[in-house]
Amino acid sequence: MTALLSVKDLTISFPVGRVNLFTGHRRAIHAVQDVSFDIASGETLALVGESGCGKTTAGRAIAGLYKAPKGAISFRGQDILDLPRASRRTVRRAIQMIFQDPFSSLDPRMTVSEILSDPLKVNGIGNAQEIRERVQDLIGQVGLPADTLNRHPHEFSGGQRQRIAIARALAPEPQIVVADEPLSALDVSVQSQVLNLLGALKRQRGLSYLFISHDLAAVHHIADRVAVMYLGRLVEIAGRDALFAAPRHPYTQGLLAAVPRIGHRRRRRSLIEGDLPGPLAIPSGCGFHPRCPLAKDICRRERPELKSHAGDRAHLAACHFAGEAL
C-alpha cells in the first residue's frame, strides 16, 4: 500500500511572549514536534489525544493553513511544502477540511448554495451550469433537501450545519478530508448520524480521512488506524484493533482505561494522574514521565524513540518499556 499522504518530521512552532531585547528572538512553543505518519488511499487515520496535544495544529498544517511548517508533507509522493505557491494551490484542492464548530465555520452572510459553490469558483472548477449541478448533487449526498440551498446557515441546526460543512469540504472533489473533531460540537443524538454519513461518503468516494478526535468510541467506529499524540509528539500508532486490544504506551493504556463503559464497574483507579504540563515547560526525556505510573530514571534522561516492539511491525510506540509485558 503506497501512501497517499505522507507526513515526515512535521514541526510547527508559534512565537510567544515578548521579543528578547538582546537576541531579537521570541520564545517559541512547539505545538507539534517531529510527527510522522502515512495515510493510504481510502484509509482513515484517527489522531487522538487530550486537548492541547497538537492534534488540531497538525491537521491544520496538513490542510495548508500555516505558512511555513518544518518537515515534509507529501501528497502522492510530492512534497507540498516545497512546491511553488501556484501549484501548491492545485494540490491543496485535494485536501479539504471539516471544522469542529459548524456554528462558526460557515460564513453567515452566504447562502448554502454560495457556500457550496465558492470552493469550486475559487479553484476554477466548472462553468456556471456545472457548478449548479454539482451543488445540487452535493446537498443530496449529505442528506439535505434541495430547498436548503437558498437559505442561510443560521436557519439550520448543528447537525444540519455540519452536513453543509461536509458538503462544502467535498465540493472540490478532495481525496483527503481532514476532519477536526467534527462531532464534538453536536448533540449526542446527532453525532452518530454524522459519523455514519462520513463512513458512507468514504465508501462511496474512496476518501481518506484524517479524523481528529478525543472520542474513542467514534474513533473505534470509523478508524482503520489510530495515532496517539501527547505534548506535540506521536507516542503510539497502530491498527485500530491492535491499539484497542493491546495498547503499548502507558498513555494510550490510560486513555483507554478512562473510557466509561456501561455495565462495568470501574476496574481500577485512573492510570493517568495530574495535569498536562504547559507547552512552555515540556519535561525532559519522555514527555509523559511526570504522569506515568511506570516512570524510571531512564525516562527522565532519554526520550524514547517511536519504533516497533516485538511482533506487529505496524505497531509503533514511543516508550522504553513498550516491549515488556505489562
Added chain:
Amino acid sequence: MFFLRRLLGMAIVLLAMSFVVYGLIGLMPGDPIDLMVMSNPGITAADADRLRALYSLDEPLVTRYGHWLIAALQGDFGFSRVYAQPVLDIIGPALWQTTKLVALTLVISSILATALGILSALRPGGKIDTLVSFISFAGISLPSFWLALILILTFAVWLGWLPASGMGRPGEEGFLGNARFLILPVTTLVIANIGGVTRYARSALIETLRMDFIRTARAKGAREPRVVLRHGVPNALSSVITVIGMNFGTLFSGALITETMFAQRGLGKTIYDAILGNDYNLALVALLFATFATLIGNLLADLACAWLDPRISVI
C-alpha cells in the same frame, strides 16, 4: 412591519424630545420679553405684562407646550424672534448647508477609514498599522478650531488656493465655484472623524479575521485578498456602519465649531445662535431636526446592517 414599527418609534422619540427641549428652553432664565425690555428702555412693566399675555408667556409651561404642539402638528412652527421670519425659512437653507457638509464628510471619511482600517487589520502591530494608528489618534486629538485655523492659514493665506471661509453666493460662481467653499470645512470634519471610524473598522476586522469561517475560506483554497474582501470585510462592516450612523446625527448638530470657523450657516450654528438669542421657536425646531437626523442616521445604519447580515431580519 419592522419598518412601520421603527417609524412609529421615531415619531414617539420626536414627540418626547420636543417636550424635553421645550421644557429646557422654557426653564432657561429670562424670556424674550426680558430681552425686549433690555434693548428698549421705553417698555414699561405694564407693557411687558401685556406682551407676555399676548404671547401666552404667562401661562404654565405645559399649557404653552400644548399650544405649540397643536400648531406644529398643523404645520405651523411659528416665527423666529431674531430673524422675524417663519422658522422653516431660516432652517431650510441651514439644513441644506449642513446636509452638504455632513454627506460629503461621511462619504469621504467612511471610505478612507474603512480602507485604512483594512490595511492596518491585515498586520496588527505592523508598520502600516502603527502609522495608521498614529494618524487616527492625531485626528481624534487635534482640536478642530486649531486644525481649521491651520488649514485656513495654509490653503487660503499662504497658498491662496481656497477661500478662507463663507459659503459663496448662490448662482454667482456656479455650483463648482461654491463647492470650493466646502473643501476646507469638509477636510476639517473628515480629519476629526476619520480616527474613530478607522479604529472601529480595524478592530472589527481583526476580530472577524480570527473567526472559523475565515479559516474555512483559507482551507478551501481562496486567495488571501478574496478571503479578506469577500469573507472578512462584509462581516466586519456592520459594526462600522453602526458607528457611522451615529456620527451622522452627531455631525448634524455638532459641527458647530467647524461651522463657526468657516462661517458656514449650518444647523449647529443656527441652534447655538438661537439659544443665545432666546429664539424659542427656532432653537426648538432646529434641535428637533437634529434629533430627526440622528434617528434617520440610525435607521439607515440598521437597514444597511440588515442588508449586510442575513441573520438580521427587517420583515
